[in-house]
Amino acid sequence: MTINFFTKEMTSTGCHLAILFGLLMGLMAGHAQAQSVPKTVSNANKSRHSTTIPVIFDTDMGPDYDDVGAIALLHAYADSGRVRILATVASTSYPNVGRVLDVLNTYFGRPDLPIGVPKGKAITDQDRQHWSDTLVARYPHTIRSNSDAPDAVALYRQLLARQPDQSVTLISVGFLTNLANLLTSGPDQYSPLSGRELVRRKVKQLVSMAGRFPTGREFNVHMDTPASKIVYTDWPTPMLLSGFEIGEKIHSGLPLIQNSRIRNSPVKDVFRISIPLDKNDAGGRMSWDQTAVLVAAEGYTPYYTVQTGRLTLNPDGSNGWDASGRGHQYLVERVPARQVEQRINELMQHQPMKH
Numbered sequence: 001m002t003i004n005f006f007t008k009e010m011t012s013t014g015c016h017l018a019i020l021f022g023l024l025m026g027l028m029a030g031h032a033q034a035q036s037v038p039k040t041v042s043n044a045n046k047s048r049h050s051t052t053i054p055v056i057f058d059t060d061m062g063p064d065y066d067d068v069g070a071i072a073l074l075h076a077y078a079d080s081g082r083v084r085i086l087a088t089v090a091s092t093s094y095p096n097v098g099r100v101l102d103v104l105n106t107y108f109g110r111p112d113l114p115i116g117v118p119k120g121k122a123i124t125d126q127d128r129q130h131w132s133d134t135l136v137a138r139y140p141h142t143i144r145s146n147s148d149a150p151d152a153v154a155l156y157r158q159l160l161a162r163q164p165d166q167s168v169t170l171i172s173v174g175f176l177t178n179l180a181n182l183l184t185s186g187p188d189q190y191s192p193l194s195g196r197e198l199v200r201r202k203v204k205q206l207v208s209m210a211g212r213f214p215t216g217r218e219f220n221v222h223m224d225t226p227a228s229k230i231v232y233t234d235w236p237t238p239m240l241l242s243g244f245e246i247g248e249k250i251h252s253g254l255p256l257i258q259n260s261r262i263r264n265s266p267v268k269d270v271f272r273i274s275i276p277l278d279k280n281d282a283g284g285r286m287s288w289d290q291t292a293v294l295v296a297a298e299g300y301t302p303y304y305t306v307q308t309g310r311l312t313l314n315p316d317g318s319n320g321w322d323a324s325g326r327g328h329q330y331l332v333e334r335v336p337a338r339q340v341e342q343r344i345n346e347l348m349q350h351q352p353m354k355h
Contacts, residue, residue, distance in 0.1 A: 052081055053169050055296065056159065058089045058152075059289070060174025060220070061097055062132060063125040068104070068270045069252055069348050070173050070289035075108035076350035077297040083169075086159050089116040089152045091174035094126035096133070098149040102141035107266050109355040116155035117146045122177050123223055129274045135266045152178045153185050153195075160202040161191040166237075171296045172208040173289035175220055179206070180227035183234055200236040207296040209288045211311055212244040213330040214321040222317025232311050232319075232328075240295065241311065241330040246304075247288030249337035254284045255345045262349060290344045295331065303340050304331040 057074055061067045077083045088105060090097040098117045105113045126132065143149055156178065160168060172179060185195035193201065210228075212218045221228045253271035262268050275281045300306060310325025321330070 053083045053297065054086050054163060054167055055083045055169050055171055056086050056089060056156065057293075058091055058170060058172040058174060058178055059101075060092045060123070060125075061090055061100055062092055062094055062127045063219075064285075064289075065127065065129070065131060065270050065274050066247070066252075066285055066287055066289040067173055068131075068267055069285070069287060069344070070293045071101075071104050072108075072267045072350060073290050073293040073297070073344065073347045074171070075104075075110070075352075076347045077293070078110075079108075079350070079353045082297045085110065085113055086163075086168070087114040087116060087155055089155060089178060090146075090149075091118065091122065091152070091172075091177050092124060092126070093118050093122040093146060094124045095146065096126065096136055098143045098146040099136045099141050100132050102143040103135045103139045103266055106140050106142075107352060109352045111140075111142065114155055114159070115143065115149045116152035116178075117149040118153075118177055118181070119151040120181070123175055125223075127274075129277050131270045131273045134269055134273060138269070139266050153181045154188070154190075156182045157185060157188060157190045157195070157198060160198050161193075163202050165201050166204050168203050169296050170203055170206045171292055172206060172210065173220075173292050175224045176208075176210070176227040176231045177224050179235070180224075180230035183230055196234060196236055203237045205237055206235060206239045207242070207292050208239065209242045209247065209292040211241050211319045211330065213241070213307070213319075215319065216244065217316070217318035218244045221313070221319055225313070225315070225317040228317065229313050232313050235327075239311075239328045240300065240306070241328060242288070242291045242295065243330050244288065246331050246333070247291050248286050250287040250291065250341045250344060251281075251284030252287040252290060252341065252344050252348055253281075256348050259349055262351065265351075267348065284341075284345075287341070287344055290348070291331070291340070294340070294344065294347075300331060302335075303343075304334045306330065307332055 059067045078085050088101045101115045183195045191198050210220045256268050257272045306329040308329050309321055309323040310328045312320040312322050
């Protein structure tokens with residue numbers, strides 16, 4: 001912004017006023033220069049929300065790196081008071097996954113957040129760009145191996161048992177392995193309820209990046225088809241689905257890596273390392289997982305409408321849609337993808353707050 005000043009002869013009193021005015025404008029200019037990070041929830045006035053949503057975040061955190069953008073959004077919303085993070089849970093079991101979650105939670109000022117990792121059969125795919133190696137080498141964390149983290153389903157049961165009825169939002173942006181195992185779990189020291197009954201009693205909704213609508217084949221669903229079948233058949237609460245076609249149009253990461261004021265950031269490092277390695281990401285990485293966090297925290301109505309029905313699963317892991325069914329909804333564009341993209345890119349530049 002350029003400010004033009006009128007000049008004129010000044011009396012002594014006028015000169016004093018001008019000096020005071022100049023000092024004031026200098027302070028304002030210095031403040032404006034410091035605001036190169038977009039206003040998100042950390043450097044804007046924090047708006048506390050009347051209802052804070054308790055959330056468990058379930059992620060494959062590795063095969064793709066949009067999960068890193070998604071967890072950045074999650075912590076931004078937690079700092080604004082929109083959500084309260086109960087735990088971050090991995091749906092994969094590759095060696096770095098527990099440590100990566102610990103790095104990211106620690107960076108955002110929540111080093112004590114519970115982290116769960118599946119201890120039984122699970123997908124072990126990891127990041128092909130090897131950004132996880134950079135994160136665990138460069139940033140603080142206390143988890144040294146996945147064995148340091150509790151079993152994912154045991155952690156789910158422990159946390160859900162403590163929550164008020166129908167209060168928890170589960171955000172799933174990876175495979176449905178943990179959720180299927182939770183549904184089929186039995187009574188334990190945390191709750192006398194079966195897994196399905198515990199979910200029915202404690203969970204308000206499941207928001208999931210999964211599927212392709214109205215029909216198609218999508219990675220999170222088909223990679224563990226048996227688990228997906230259990231979840232889509234037996235899940236007892238409302239389910240909101242953000243399909244492949246939603247995040248495919250949204251690109252993120254370039255404003256973050258181009259922001260020179262953000263330094264020593266694991267989120268920035270991941271996108272800085274990964275974007276140049278794929279020509280398809282020249283305009284930013286497609287942003288599937290961030291959309292699930294966005295609508296879980298803000299609701300879908302600012303950006304989307306929904307189609308109600310029920311996802312149907314085919315033996316090859318592809319999905320269809322039964323419009324006469326009930327219990328599931330998928331997102332349908334309401335505003336241009338560019339508008340959602342701008343919001344996601346702003347939130348991904350959120351910087352840690354002191355807690």
